[in-house]
Amino acid sequence: MSAVSTLVRKDLLLELRKRESVPAMALFSLSAFVLFHFGINRSSVDGDLAAGLLWVTLLLASLLGVGRLFVAERDEEGFDAIRLAPVDASALLAAKSLSLLAFLAIVEVVAIPGFAILLLGPALLPALPGLLAVLALADIGIAVVGTLASALAVQTRARELIVALMGLPLLVPVALGAARASAPLLQAGGPGALPGRWLGLLGLYDLVFALVAYAVFDYLLDD
Amino acid sequence: MSAAETVPAIELSGLGRRYGERTALRDLSLKLPAGATLAVLGANGAGKTTLLRILAGLLRPHDGRARVLGLDLPREAPLLRGRVGLLGNEPLLYRDLSARENLRFHAGLHRVDPAQAEALLGQVGMDTRADEPLRALSRGMVQRVAVCRAVLHDPELLLLDEPLAHLDPAAADAAEPLIGPGSARRVDSAPRTRVAVSHDPGAAIADAQLVLGLRAGVRMLLGPADAISAEQIEGLYR
Numbered sequence: 001m002s003a004v005s006t007l008v009r010k011d012l013l014l015e016l017r018k019r020e021s022v023p024a025m026a027l028f029s030l031s032a033f034v035l036f037h038f039g040i041n042r043s044s045v046d047g048d049l050a051a052g053l054l055w056v057t058l059l060l061a062s063l064l065g066v067g068r069l070f071v072a073e074r075d076e077e078g079f080d081a082i083r084l085a086p087v088d089a090s091a092l093l094a095a096k097s098l099s100l101l102a103f104l105a106i107v108e109v110v111a112i113p114g115f116a117i118l119l120l121g122p123a124l125l126p127a128l129p130g131l132l133a134v135l136a137l138a139d140i141g142i143a144v145v146g147t148l149a150s151a152l153a154v155q156t157r158a159r160e161l162i163v164a165l166m167g168l169p170l171l172v173p174v175a176l177g178a179a180r181a182s183a184p185l186l187q188a189g190g191p192g193a194l195p196g197r198w199l200g201l202l203g204l205y206d207l208v209f210a211l212v213a214y215a216v217f218d219y220l221l222d223d
Numbered sequence: 224m225s226a227a228e229t230v231p232a233i234e235l236s237g238l239g240r241r242y243g244e245r246t247a248l249r250d251l252s253l254k255l256p257a258g259a260t261l262a263v264l265g266a267n268g269a270g271k272t273t274l275l276r277i278l279a280g281l282l283r284p285h286d287g288r289a290r291v292l293g294l295d296l297p298r299e300a301p302l303l304r305g306r307v308g309l310l311g312n313e314p315l316l317y318r319d320l321s322a323r324e325n326l327r328f329h330a331g332l333h334r335v336d337p338a339q340a341e342a343l344l345g346q347v348g349m350d351t352r353a354d355e356p357l358r359a360l361s362r363g364m365v366q367r368v369a370v371c372r373a374v375l376h377d378p379e380l381l382l383l384d385e386p387l388a389h390l391d392p393a394a395a396d397a398a399e400p401l402i403g404p405g406s407a408r409r410v411d412s413a414p415r416t417r418v419a420v421s422h423d424p425g426a427a428i429a430d431a432q433l434v435l436g437l438r439a440g441v442r443m444l445l446g447p448a449d450a451i452s453a454e455q456i457e458g459l460y461r
Contacts, residue, residue, distance in 0.1 A: 013320060083280070084280075222283075
């Protein structure tokens, strides 16, 4: 088993035992949709508004998982254990990004149907194939940038604050790209074509931040 | 005499480390031959743990030079990974995982056969409780698992910080062949080089070839174990 799969397996096992991140993220998403349902005083939304509400909620929910991503390593000296092993920092970066990606995917399995029931006007199923493509690209970006922000924030006392202050500005392009790419899929008259320009932006964002994270991650773990 | 025997396992020259304004270690120089044991003595805050963390490649020295297993630290610290076993104040284990899951995780990181983890658990008498989460175990039992974790990858150098703390006499006896002065590497039966921090000077000196005494980060004594007097030891703790 590679170091990456060993680390991912451990993260999933810990989440299964402690159930701290995924339930919190899912509950936050559903609660936000309920609040929007009553707060905007509309029984259903579509198009730009639907996409905006969906992605702002998913981004904020993801921060809950980002904030806790390295907590077990910090609280139980897992950083030392990993740094004593012949494991590259890039393996830890990849593993944590994959773990966060898995958490996001599980949350979205609950949150997207919840969004469809509580807020979305048009039917979800016709939009689903396109939406899955947008979700995949956006989630990769959130996972990579979230891992970077979490590694930085976990060394500080104000972990949640640093995650929000660092993560949210860095994730604005994801919110923008994902919302713009999703809007045609969620329009009232049925899903339109996927806007390639915004998917391209998400893909480019993922690539750039994966390279940035690879370049700087080792320094974040150094004493 | 082989090259491995002629190159010291640890070679420190003018080593220093600060935490902000506070000096944790100052101008420390020593050589420890491969296979030997260094006992590190001193009161709380003397710099013992800082020294262990530098030797493990976890902490950068601010002054001087540290060469461990032939590698210059911190420049070559990544190459040291997997060659050192650290048994410190923290067990470096996840409390929500069982002993077996923890050791399998470490076996995966170190690319060690998981069967080795099973063998070690049996050796320290933890095989019957290996599936309980560590948070349900006593501190002594967690320490037994930590002993297994420290030697799972058959390290050349063992860094021990009060390794027998929390262990009952039977558990200490079980851990002795794994981390004690007679412990040898599985791969070639060569004796492990050990650096052992202890608050039991008598036992530490009996197990060591070289003794280092620290006070407030400064070397107060350094010499062969058989040349250290009781007065010198007392002076460290006054």
